[in-house]
Amino acid sequence: MKILVRIAIILAFVVVVLGAFTRLTDAGLGCPDWPGCYGHLTVPKAEQVNSAQAKFPQQIIEPQKAWNEMIHRYFAGTLGLIILAIAVLSIYKPHAQKVRVFxxxxxxxxCFQAALGMWTVTLVLLPAVVLAHLIGGFSIFVLLVLLERALAYTAVTKTKLPKLAWLCFIVLLIQIILGGWTSTNYAALACTELPICEDGWQQRLDLNAFHLISPEADTYQYGVLDYSARMTIHIAHRIWAVITLFTLLGWAVFCFFQSQKRVSGFARLNIASASLIVLLATQVGLGIANVVLSLPLMVAVLHNAVALLLLTAFVLTLYYYSVAPVQSRAR
Known part of the structure; x- marks a missing residue:
């Protein structure tokens, strides 16, 4: 089961990256139906284009975008089947209660993530749904990592997490949500100057930008909010990024000091804390590069991927702080 979980971790990471790639190449509606594509299990072939176009006369068939979307669905479907197998194995094999619950x-x-994937298409990229889909993908990856840790190690002692840990978690979660909201509302290029935005941004702030209920529209692709709203979202993401940076740096330093007091598990906590610092620096650099270079595709995809790794590294610091793990027998 451990090997299956590790395969699922790799696949979940690929799915998240492919999801970001699909979104950033404007391929979220590359296939206007779900789970197929123009009524087919794959992107329509040359001889199927006419019948596909007849079913969706308002949609322009773009094969490259359709393939981006379908490849993402194929990987996500495979991940779903592997997670189903893991759940079945956890029920019929003698695993710890924690493993079974995970x-x-x-x-x-x-299953809920699959429903969000469907709604992403049927609700034509409604920002709140796309954001929920992103958070769901992040959650699946992190839970898989924690499941792998539960299978690999047995926690022999427990330490209560300090309030600082929960504060850091909330700060990081808000930043991830703001990043997702920036992306789903196509606000990544609303500000092209550093450190905040173009002159006069203070007078144009619009708090309505954070309403989860978006204005009605035929499609939400390319965004429906005006410039002021997008600018507000972008600025909020930048400012909160600075808060997140210093908050998580403080947590990493705190963990380094706390690890020196531990009899066991300190090496893993140190590694997780060091990884957190490296990922923070990388993420800040990628964020600046997105602005300076006008959102290059690969940099934007990496920004999404590193955000996932950053969240995972932080969660692992919580895990190693609260428990002193010892090696378990192979399962």
Missing amino acids: SISLFFLV
Whole structure:
């Protein structure tokens, strides 16, 4: 089961990256139906284009975008089947209660994630749904990592997490949500100057930008908010990024000091803390590069991927802080 979980971790990371690539190449509606594509299990072939176009006369068939979308769905579907297998194995094999709870929770989460994938298409990229889909993908990856840790190690001692840990978690979660909201509302290029935005941004702030209920539209592709709203979202993401940077740096330093007091598990906590610092520096650099270079595709995809790794590294610092793990027997 451990090997299956590790395969699922790799696949979940690929799915998240492919999801970001699909969104950033404007391929979220590359296939206007779900789970197929123009009524087919694959992108329509040359001889199927006419019949596909007849079913969706308002849609322009763009094969490259359609393939981006379908490849993402194929990988996501494979991940779902693997998580189903993990859940079944956790029920019929003698695993600890924690492993069983993680596995079954993952199964229900991936089912809900599939529904969000469908709604992403049927609700024509409604920002709140796309954001929820992003958070769901992040959650699946992190839970898989924690499941792998539960299978690999047995926690022999527990330490209560300090309030600082929960504060850091909330700060990081808000930043991830702001990043997702920036992306789903196509606000990544609303400000092209550093450190905040173009002159006069203070007078143009619009707090309505954070309403989860978006204005009615035929499609939300390319965004429906005006410039002031997008600018406000972008600025909020930048300012909160600075808060997140210093908050998580403080947590990493705190963990380094706390690890020196531990009899066991300190090496893993140090590694997780060091990884957190490296990922923070990388993410800040990628964020600046997105602005300076006008959102290059690969940099934007990496920004999304590193955000996932950053969240995972932070969660692992919580795990290693609260428990002193010892090696478990192979399962």
